[in-house]
Amino acid sequence: MRTSNLFSTLKSKKNCMLAIFFVIIECPIIYSSINSFILLNENRVLYISSTLSQVVATLFGLSITGYIFLDGKLKNDVEEDESLIDIVGDLKAKYKLKILFTGSLTCVSIFLCIINMCLSTNIFISIFVFDNSLVFTFFSIVEIILFVKKIIDPEKIQKESYIGKRQLEEKLEEKTDNFSEQNDSDKVNLEDFLITYNNIESKISNLVSSSVRVNGKYNNMHQNLKILKSGKKIDMKLLEKIDILRRYRNYLVHGRDIIVDEKVYHLAKKINEELEQLL
Numbered sequence: 001m002r003t004s005n006l007f008s009t010l011k012s013k014k015n016c017m018l019a020i021f022f023v024i025i026e027c028p029i030i031y032s033s034i035n036s037f038i039l040l041n042e043n044r045v046l047y048i049s050s051t052l053s054q055v056v057a058t059l060f061g062l063s064i065t066g067y068i069f070l071d072g073k074l075k076n077d078v079e080e081d082e083s084l085i086d087i088v089g090d091l092k093a094k095y096k097l098k099i100l101f102t103g104s105l106t107c108v109s110i111f112l113c114i115i116n117m118c119l120s121t122n123i124f125i126s127i128f129v130f131d132n133s134l135v136f137t138f139f140s141i142v143e144i145i146l147f148v149k150k151i152i153d154p155e156k157i158q159k160e161s162y163i164g165k166r167q168l169e170e171k172l173e174e175k176t177d178n179f180s181e182q183n184d185s186d187k188v189n190l191e192d193f194l195i196t197y198n199n200i201e202s203k204i205s206n207l208v209s210s211s212v213r214v215n216g217k218y219n220n221m222h223q224n225l226k227i228l229k230s231g232k233k234i235d236m237k238l239l240e241k242i243d244i245l246r247r248y249r250n251y252l253v254h255g256r257d258i259i260v261d262e263k264v265y266h267l268a269k270k271i272n273e274e275l276e277q278l279l
Contacts, residue, residue, distance in 0.1 A: 049130070059141060066148065086247045086250055116133050197268055205224055208224045222246070234278065245267065245271060
């Protein structure tokens, strides 16, 4: 199955499971609203609702503040090591989705608390809204804790590199069918792959005249590919394969799994041969 189809299927399944989960949660809430054994007076409802909204808003605000500091650190890491640019980009994309989801839960829980403070106590709709505010506040706090755990994980770079490497291996499997005539049974040596990649990087630099400096530094691979793309000095399909290979190399060197996929190595050798013909 193709990677895009696989992840779209997983995403739809996740959304479906989430919807089913909340439907299941609403059933006991409706029952408890009809047959409530605990009746709170107006002061207690106001106190609990205001406290819950303040707590969840404060926790979410603190988590966003922590992420801002992390975002700055990630930018510095990319400036120091260009090969982290794709990994950091993937992490930021996932963090953004997590923030949006957690923020949505937080807003819903605060909204329910405000609505509950405006309603009369001990009627069905009031109890129903109050119970839902408790549930959404609980899940908001859980999501905030999970988000904080994710951003402070010291191995987030390695884990994201492993995920990215596996995804690219599946993607490259589609694109390297034409290059898979050579099917050696031996494992690919990491040193051989890196030597081939460095040769490709050197040829790319020669194509764009690497004497050009950006902010006092020589162009890196990512910048060189952008120059080639804008100048249309190279076939776009070949350029796309080189960019995928660049990302694969970066995921490889920053991850814990240093096993090189055989088809990726054959693709690298094929790209190296094509670049030699251009020089």
